[in-house]
Amino acid sequence: xxxxxxxxxxxxxxxxxxxxxxxxxxxxxxxxxxxxxxxxxxxxxxxxxxxxxxxxxxxxxxxxxxxxxxxxxxxxxxxxxxxxxxxxxxxxxxxxxxxxxxxxxxxxxxxxxxxxxxxxxxxxxxxxxxxxxxxxxxxxxxxxxxxx
Amino acid sequence: xxxxxxxxxxxxxxxxxxxxxxxxxxxxxxxxxxxxxxxxxxxxxxxxxxxxxxxxxxxxxxxxxxxxxxxxxxxxxxxxxxxxxxxxxxxxxxxxxxxxxxxxxxxxxxxxxxxxxxxxxxxxxxxxxxxxxxxxxxxxxxxxxxxx
Numbered sequence: 001x002x003x004x005x006x007x008x009x010x011x012x013x014x015x016x017x018x019x020x021x022x023x024x025x026x027x028x029x030x031x032x033x034x035x036x037x038x039x040x041x042x043x044x045x046x047x048x049x050x051x052x053x054x055x056x057x058x059x060x061x062x063x064x065x066x067x068x069x070x071x072x073x074x075x076x077x078x079x080x081x082x083x084x085x086x087x088x089x090x091x092x093x094x095x096x097x098x099x100x101x102x103x104x105x106x107x108x109x110x111x112x113x114x115x116x117x118x119x120x121x122x123x124x125x126x127x128x129x130x131x132x133x134x135x136x137x138x139x140x141x142x143x144x145x146x147x148x
Numbered sequence: 149x150x151x152x153x154x155x156x157x158x159x160x161x162x163x164x165x166x167x168x169x170x171x172x173x174x175x176x177x178x179x180x181x182x183x184x185x186x187x188x189x190x191x192x193x194x195x196x197x198x199x200x201x202x203x204x205x206x207x208x209x210x211x212x213x214x215x216x217x218x219x220x221x222x223x224x225x226x227x228x229x230x231x232x233x234x235x236x237x238x239x240x241x242x243x244x245x246x247x248x249x250x251x252x253x254x255x256x257x258x259x260x261x262x263x264x265x266x267x268x269x270x271x272x273x274x275x276x277x278x279x280x281x282x283x284x285x286x287x288x289x290x291x292x293x294x295x296x
Binding site: 004005022024025026027028031032033034035036037071072073074075077079084086088090111112113114115133134135136 | 152153170172173174175176179180181182183184185219220221222223225227232234236238259260261262263281282283284
């Protein structure tokens with residue numbers, strides 16, 4: 001049987017992340033794990049060649065969580081007919097200093113919801129992996145009648 | 149200005165979770181936070197009235213993580229034109245005992261990828277909240293030409 005899961009290269013992972021804008025960040029808050037949808041953009045340092053993620057946030061639990069414990073994980077996925085793709089990364093979250101915040105102006109970072117968000121957080125990526133899945137959805141035609 | 153964020157009732161959150169199949173679980177693995185896409189179903193105890201989530205998994209880091217530390221978070225979202233919805237919950241993950249695994253047969257739990265998954269995990273939900281967002285997407289027409 002063909003393996004229904006294909007591993008993506010790092011380059012494919014970053015290309016996928018650049019094509020999307022919505023992901024979910026998992027972070028620590030004290031001894032709890034939390035998750036939140038995040039509107040992000042990919043930044044790229046032309047000197048080092050490193051990629052990172054940037055997002056804007058108001059003061060709140062996710063900023064507090066990242067400041068207290070920088071360890072975060074992030075996921076972006078896409079389901080398209082019989083294929084799905086998921087990129088997962090882990091890294092360190094860091095609030096940018098005022099003199100770095102201009103970086104958010106140079107990437108396609110478009111907050112989806114019109115609420116004030118004064119802080120820019122960067123996720124410096126330490127691990128990234130992506131998987132492409134062939135889906136087996138034999139029940140799809142049943143969904144209109146699926147039991148609750 | 150109208151608030152672009154509307155809070156959902158618990159009933160609306162569960163109705164939303166029942167209409168979807170794909171979420172992302174955040175979990176602890178030692179002192180790290182991890183995130184993984186999960187194909188889930190909602191279960192419902194007719195006696196207590198409690199809802200929970202069920203999913204299947206192979207042996208692996210997410211099962212190990214949940215067994216070592218039951219504290220998990222879970223997110224499901226949907227973006228539809230100018231509206232987005234996100235339901236976030238926190239709870240306790242628990243591998244079902246053999247004599248409980250039949251519960252996975254009684255819910256619309258359809259693994260999307262044809263790989264063996266012998267364990268059933270339940271997330272007992274301790275907190276749930278949902279938000280509906282009015283999106284402000286004035287740049288949408290620019291996306292084909294958006295800078296990298």
